[in-house]
Amino acid sequence: MDGTIAGWVEQIRQAGAEGAALEIRGGGSKRFYGQAPQGKLLDTRGYSGVVAYEPTELVITARSGTPLDELEAVLAEKGQFLAFEPPHFGAATIGGSVAAGLSGPRRQAVGAARDFLLGVQVIDGRGELLTFGGQVMKNVAGYDVARLMCGSLGTLAVLAEVSLKVLPQPVAEASLRFEMDQATALRRLNEWGGQPLPISASFWCQGVLTVRLSGARAAVEAASSRLGGEILEGGEGGALWLAVREQQHPFFAGETPLWRLSLPSDAPVLALAGEAAVEWGGAERWLRATAAASEIRAAASAAGGHATLFRGGDKAAGVFQPLAGPLATIHKRLKQSFDPAAVFGRGRLYPDL
Amino acid sequence: MAETMEAVEPGANEADFSGVDRARVIEALARVMPPGSLLYDQEDLRPYECDGLAAYRQVPMVVALPETEAQAAEILKACSELRVPVVARGAGTGLSGGALPHAHGVVLSLARFKQILRLDPVARLAVVQPGVRNLAISEAAARHGLYYAPDPSSQIACTIGGNVAENSGGVHCLKYGLTVHNVLRVRGLTMAGEVVEFGSHALDAPGYDLLALVHGSEGMLAVVTEVSVKLTPKPQLAQCVMASFDDVVTAGNAVAAVIAAGIIPAGLEMMDQPATAAVEQFVHAGYNLEAAAILLCESDGTPEEVSEEIERMRAVLEASGASEIRVSRDEAERLKFWAGRKAAFPAAGRLSADYYCMDGTIPRKRLGEMLKAIQGMETKYGLRCINVFHAGDGNMHPLILFDANVSGELDRAEEFGADILELSVALGGTITGEHGVGIEKINQMCSQFSVAERTTFFRVKAAFDPDGLLNPGKAIPTLNRCAEYGKLHVKNGQLPHPELERF
Numbered sequence: 001m002d003g004t005i006a007g008w009v010e011q012i013r014q015a016g017a018e019g020a021a022l023e024i025r026g027g028g029s030k031r032f033y034g035q036a037p038q039g040k041l042l043d044t045r046g047y048s049g050v051v052a053y054e055p056t057e058l059v060i061t062a063r064s065g066t067p068l069d070e071l072e073a074v075l076a077e078k079g080q081f082l083a084f085e086p087p088h089f090g091a092a093t094i095g096g097s098v099a100a101g102l103s104g105p106r107r108q109a110v111g112a113a114r115d116f117l118l119g120v121q122v123i124d125g126r127g128e129l130l131t132f133g134g135q136v137m138k139n140v141a142g143y144d145v146a147r148l149m150c151g152s153l154g155t156l157a158v159l160a161e162v163s164l165k166v167l168p169q170p171v172a173e174a175s176l177r178f179e180m181d182q183a184t185a186l187r188r189l190n191e192w193g194g195q196p197l198p199i200s201a202s203f204w205c206q207g208v209l210t211v212r213l214s215g216a217r218a219a220v221e222a223a224s225s226r227l228g229g230e231i232l233e234g235g236e237g238g239a240l241w242l243a244v245r246e247q248q249h250p251f252f253a254g255e256t257p258l259w260r261l262s263l264p265s266d267a268p269v270l271a272l273a274g275e276a277a278v279e280w281g282g283a284e285r286w287l288r289a290t291a292a293a294s295e296i297r298a299a300a301s302a303a304g305g306h307a308t309l310f311r312g313g314d315k316a317a318g319v320f321q322p323l324a325g326p327l328a329t330i331h332k333r334l335k336q337s338f339d340p341a342a343v344f345g346r347g348r349l350y351p352d353l
Numbered sequence: 354m355a356e357t358m359e360a361v362e363p364g365a366n367e368a369d370f371s372g373v374d375r376a377r378v379i380e381a382l383a384r385v386m387p388p389g390s391l392l393y394d395q396e397d398l399r400p401y402e403c404d405g406l407a408a409y410r411q412v413p414m415v416v417a418l419p420e421t422e423a424q425a426a427e428i429l430k431a432c433s434e435l436r437v438p439v440v441a442r443g444a445g446t447g448l449s450g451g452a453l454p455h456a457h458g459v460v461l462s463l464a465r466f467k468q469i470l471r472l473d474p475v476a477r478l479a480v481v482q483p484g485v486r487n488l489a490i491s492e493a494a495a496r497h498g499l500y501y502a503p504d505p506s507s508q509i510a511c512t513i514g515g516n517v518a519e520n521s522g523g524v525h526c527l528k529y530g531l532t533v534h535n536v537l538r539v540r541g542l543t544m545a546g547e548v549v550e551f552g553s554h555a556l557d558a559p560g561y562d563l564l565a566l567v568h569g570s571e572g573m574l575a576v577v578t579e580v581s582v583k584l585t586p587k588p589q590l591a592q593c594v595m596a597s598f599d600d601v602v603t604a605g606n607a608v609a610a611v612i613a614a615g616i617i618p619a620g621l622e623m624m625d626q627p628a629t630a631a632v633e634q635f636v637h638a639g640y641n642l643e644a645a646a647i648l649l650c651e652s653d654g655t656p657e658e659v660s661e662e663i664e665r666m667r668a669v670l671e672a673s674g675a676s677e678i679r680v681s682r683d684e685a686e687r688l689k690f691w692a693g694r695k696a697a698f699p700a701a702g703r704l705s706a707d708y709y710c711m712d713g714t715i716p717r718k719r720l721g722e723m724l725k726a727i728q729g730m731e732t733k734y735g736l737r738c739i740n741v742f743h744a745g746d747g748n749m750h751p752l753i754l755f756d757a758n759v760s761g762e763l764d765r766a767e768e769f770g771a772d773i774l775e776l777s778v779a780l781g782g783t784i785t786g787e788h789g790v791g792i793e794k795i796n797q798m799c800s801q802f803s804v805a806e807r808t809t810f811f812r813v814k815a816a817f818d819p820d821g822l823l824n825p826g827k828a829i830p831t832l833n834r835c836a837e838y839g840k841l842h843v844k845n846g847q848l849p850h851p852e853l854e855r856f
Contacts, residue, residue, distance in 0.1 A: 056609035057716050057747075079615055107556065114562055115534050128805040136714040137746040138531065138786035140520050140569040141794075141801055142829065143813050147533075147565035151557075168615030190475050194499065196586040196655065218657030262555040266476040283556045305555035321559040326547040330816050331560055337812035349560070 001129065004047045005160055009127040011042055012158070016125060016341035024154035024344060026065055026093030030100045032311055034153050034319050034348045042158060044095050050074055051161060052135070059118060059135050060166055064095025064159040075166055083110040083167040087245050095159040101151025104245040105201035105212070108193075108265075108280040114150040116165045122149060122157035125339030135163045148334075155345035155353050156338040170200070170214035172221075175237030176229035178209045182269050182276060185209040189281045190266045197223050203244050204278040205251045210240060244279065247311075251277045251286065257313030259296055261285040263305035270299050286310075293317035320349060364811030366833045368825050370457040373437050375414055378459065381435060382417055385427035390465075392416040401460050404445040404452040405507075408709075408763065409792055413440070413454030420465045422542070422578045429576065430546035432459055438825050439544070441572040443483060443515035446507045448710060449791030451518065451571045451827055458825075461576060463514050469493055470579070477584045478537060478554065483514025483577045487521075490582060499584035502529035505787070506695055514577040520569030522787035524620045524694070525651075527745035529585065531787070533568035540579035541567070544818040554581060566813070571789050572824045574817040588653035591619060593687045594666050596675040597644035601625055602721035604646035607673035608744045609717060611650060614669045616662060620651035621745030622694050625724070628739040628752075629693070632700040638693030641677055648675075648744065649690055697741045698752065705737070705754035709766045712794075713777030714748045714786035726776055727751055734769040736762070748786035749777075775800055790828040798828070799835035807835070 001009075015022050021039025031037060044065040052061040055078040062071055068086065071094050075081050085104030086097040098120075103112040119133030133139055133146030149159060180188070185204040192199055192211075200214035210232070213220045224231065232240065243249040252258065261270070265282035274289025289296065293309065294317070300307035306321035323331055335342070335353045347353070379393055392398055393415045402410045414437075419425040432439050438458035445452055454460050466482035469490070473479070474497035479490055487508040491500040504523035505511055511521070516532045517539055529535070538552040552564035567574050598604035604623055611618065624632075624647055629640040640647055650670065652662040663680060670678055681687035701708040715723055724740065731738050737754045751773055755766040774784040774797040784790070784797040798807065810829040814821065830838070 054716075054718065056613045057718065058612060059716075101562075111530065111534055112557065114565055115530065124809070128809075130803070130806050130809060132806065132809075134781070134783050136716060136748075136782050136786070138522050138526065138714045138743070138748045139783040140787060140789050141783045141785050141798060142790070142806070142810050143570055143574075144520075144533070144565050144568060145809065145813065147562050148813075150562055150565075152561055156561075167617065168612075171615070190477075194474055194477055194497065194586055196498075196588050198654075198658075216654070216658040216661045218661045219655045222655055222657045262553075262557050264476055264478075264554040266473075280556060305553060306559045308559070323560050326543050326545075326549045327560065327563070330543075330549070330563065333816035333819075334561060334813065337809070337816055 005123070005129065008042060008123055008158055009129070012123060012125065012343055013127040015040070015343045016127070019341065020343070021346040022343050024099070024158050026096035027067065027091035029088065029090035029092040030096055030102070033100060035315055037348060038346045044093060044158070047160065055080055057135070058137070058166055059163055061135060061161060061163040062094050063161055064093060066094045068092040068094055068097055079169050080166045081169050082116065082164065084113045084116050085245055086113060087247070089246065094162055098150055098159060098162050099152060099154045105203065105241050105279060108202065108283060109200040109214070110167070114147045117146055117150050117162065118165055119163040120146045120149050120159055121161035122159055124157045125341055125343045129160070133163065137165060153345055153348050155335060155349050157344065172217040173200070173212060173214045173237070174220050174224050175210055175212045175232040175240065176224060176227055177232055178229045179207055180209055181207060182278065185278060186266070186269065186282045192227070193265065193281050197227070199281070201241055202279060202281050203240070205249070212237065212241060251275070251288070254288070255312060256288040257290060257309060258311040259287040259289060260308045260310040261287060261296070261300045261305060262308070263300065263303050267303040267305065270303060272296060272299050297321055318350070323350065363815050363821065364808055364829065364831050367831050368821055370436075370438050370455065373414070373435070373457040378415060378432070378435055378437050381431040382415065382428060382459070385431060386417060386419065386424060390418045390420065392418070401442070401454055401462070404442070404447045404450060406448055406450040406453070406791065406793055409450045409453050411454045411456055413460045414457055416460045416462055418462045418465055422548070425461065425576060425578060426542050426546040426548070428459065428461060429542055429544055432822060433545055433820065436820065436822065438822050440824050441518070441576045443512035443518070444486070444510050446511040447515060447519060447789065447791065448712070449785065449789040449793040451789050451791035451824070453792050453827070455825065463512070463577070466514070466578065474499060476554070478581055479584055480579060480581045481513055482579060483517075484512050487511050487513060487516055494584050495587070498587050500587050501582050502535050502585045503532050506698065513580045513582065517568055517577050517580055518570065518572045519787065519789045522743070522748065524622060524743065527621060528617050528619045533565055535583045536564070536568070536580060537583055538581040539564060539567055539577055541575035541577045543575055544820065544823045549575060569789065571791060571828045573814055573828060574823065576823070590656050590659045591651060591653040591687060592659050592663050593681045593690045594650040594663060594670065595640070595679045595690050596648045596650065596670040597641040597677040598646045598648070598674065599644065599676050601646045601724050603674045604648055605717065605720040605744070607648060607670055607675065610669050610673045611666060614665060616665055616669070618650045618666070618745060619653040620649065622649045623647070623742040623744040624694060624697065625740040627737070628697055628741050631704050631739055632693040632696050635700045635703060636692045636696045638689050640693055644676065649694060694741065697739075701739060701752040701754060706756040706758065709753040709755065709770055710788070711749065711751045711753070711770050711773050712785045712788040713774055713782055714746070715777050715780045715782035717744065717747045719780040719782070723749065723776065723780060727773065730769055730772055734765045736765055736769055738769070743786070746786070747782065771797060792827055795828065795830045795834070796838045798830050799838050804832060807832070
């Protein structure tokens with residue numbers, strides 16, 4: 001067993017024996033997300049590096065502490081990338097990206113972080129080193145425990161290694177800009193979504209809708225002339241999508257609480273006070289609002305989705321939409337089965353997990 | 354870490370259900386089911402004795418055919434109370450014995466859940482009952498220019514509930530994903546009979562990704578009662594390149610070269626010479642019978658996109674040593690190219706009395722090694738094998754030909770298959786890509802997963818089904834079973850393929 005892993009196992013077993021909590025942390029770029037982290041630090045950055053990468057297999061395996069920048073640079077050398085466009089928010093690691101399960105603008109077209117995760121090596125709360133999934137794209141041997149780790153915010157196990165499917169970078173891209181209100185933008189995005197168009201991202205904010213086209217050069221050109229709009233020149237398109245992914249766009253500035261509403265793409269404009277932005281073809285809605293959590297959650301539920309207090313605000317009302325009934329029971333039992341002494345990520349996701 | 358585990362851990366031994374009282378079960382179910390929806394006479398039970406893996410048969414104690422979710426919930430509640438195992442069943446096309454009945458159990462057939470409840474072209478989703486056939490969804494969506502992307506070969510017959518249970522793939526999943534990538538929400542029942550929804554009509558749901566977890570769970574975590582699938586805009590055009598190669602390894606390298614060129618084909622399939630010979634006499638697809646292997650490489654999208662991509666594919670395949678390249682000139686010819694591939698299983702059925710289909714996935718670069726090893730196994734077991742291969746994603750379907758009426762051939766075919774699966778694991782792959790473990794590959798799970806990993810699987814099951822009543826004895830082998838299998842399988846103190854590094 002690798003020395004770093006052996007050290008983690010020891011740290012986990014000791015914390016379990018003492019009834020102590022551990023905060024699993026990579027770059028700490030997403031510490032703002034979820035409830036405040038508790039416990040002693042388990043720093044993953046010492047376990048870093050790409051373990052295996054063969055561009056023709058479309059798979060990369062890396063240690064969890066590998067900086068996301070570094071991993072993306074390795075892929076870029078071969079003209080490939082992480083198609084779910086995980087946000088960096090600073091010095092992100094690949095382990096943290098998988099644990100947080102966040103996806104960027106391209107999610108609407110290609111899928112989320114969980115869709116690209118093929119396998120993991122983890123250490124559970126008992127200190128057992130376990131491998132689930134693998135390095136191949138089709139694998140139904142055993143339950144899909146690998147994907148279960150995605151978005152679990154480090155509450156089930158420590159990620160040691162992750163294997164991800166990668167894709168070739170698109171040959172061509174173009175960004176188009178349209179002026180329209182939110183309701184019109186939602187209608188257009190859903191209409192376009194039902195047609196074979198190479199739309200890979202969308203962002204509506206303050207009366208302006210921008211869409212990105214990606215694919216073969218001919219396809220991007222054909223779609224671009226069909227959709228119309230104003231073509232963003234030079235690096236303007238790329239800069240916009242980077243700013244949206246990293247939440248550096250002016251919409252995300254300031255201290256007003258930032259809510260993320262995940263809704264069916266065709267849900268109407270919600271009657272909630274505050275400034276709104278739309279991504280993912282209508283399926284992701286951002287809201288800057290000071291309204292009560294209960295009001296925002298009720299509106300999201302009524303529209304068939306859920307709301308997360310993404311940044312700022314009063315987390316006393318919970319960051320994530322509460323679970324009830326058998327779902328809550330299954331969550332508690334899963335937590336108990338992976339981490340019986342509640343060593344990992346105590347309270348980060350829900351108070352009782 | 355077996356020595357540190359307490360005796361109470363789930364998964365140590367097979368559960369014993371021999372004490373189930375048949376008369377009490379029938380009486381309890383008759384109270385909650387309308388007449389005509391409960392079968393318990395031997396002759397009525399016979400059609401349920403196996404699924405698509407006919408080598409394993411077991412007549413169930415009772416078959417229940419509910420028509421509503423409420424009835425299904427009552428069945429589960431009654432079975433929970435009486436501690437009776439329940440095996441959910443869709444169309445019964447599964448290839449790994451996942452729906453093999455339990456001798457002391459109830460088969461819960463979802464065959465009467467056949468309604469498409471909602472088809473929404475704006476939201477691009479369909480809400481369907483689990484007994485709806487895979488292809489029926491695409492047929493219903495066609496008038497909106499939409500379809501349901503995963504297309505397992507059995508799509509005419511297989512149902513969406515079973516697709517969720519197995520996380521089914523198909524020939525287009527390199528580009529369009531598996532079932533798990535195309536389902537938004539699964540509604541189901543726990544073994545306790547409680548309604549539960551995994552996922553949502555948004556793109557994600559709060560909490561753990563239980564939607565991913567139920568995909569491929571082989572009916573062991575919950576019973577599916579409703580599935581919301583994503584509908585995809587139908588590409589305007591599809592075109593297919595057929596490339597012939599003088600050598601299987603050259604063909605394998607050509608697959609890698611296509612991917613390396615940054616192309617993600619809509620479909621990328623390989624067939625070896627015995628496979629093309631078998632199907633050609635059957636469907637006349639126009640395959641080059643001189644070739645050691647052929648590749649089918651498909652592009653779809655807008656006409657501009659397809660013509661650009663086809664030219665890039667052609668260039669890469671030529672540079673990779675293809676001896677002949679043909680591009681489909683029209684839709685009829687494209688379908689003809691595919692007809693051969695899709696007829697591979699029936700063709701095997703014509704060549705041989707019986708065939709045994711394997712499903713391992715390996716890293717593509719190990720293909721040459723695998724095919725050479727299979728040639729050696731043909732000699733070793735005295736059986737023929739034809740190979741069809743989802744080359745794009747590394748999923749192999751060797752078809753082992755045998756005759757069950759010839760004494761010893763079935764046993765040899767099973768050993769041949771087990772050898773292929775063990776080698777798949779040793780080459781860095783997995784024993785099953787899309788058909789599931791079921792009962793068929795349960796012993797090979799002992800090779801792929803450690804004791805601690807298998808124990809984790811049992812704990813995951815217990816989180817959904819604490820009493821272990823949903824499809825017991827499938828997919829995850831008990832510690833006891835693996836111990837028995839290990840005794841049989843370690844020959845002369847050596848694991849199979851000791852020369853290969855374990856991962």
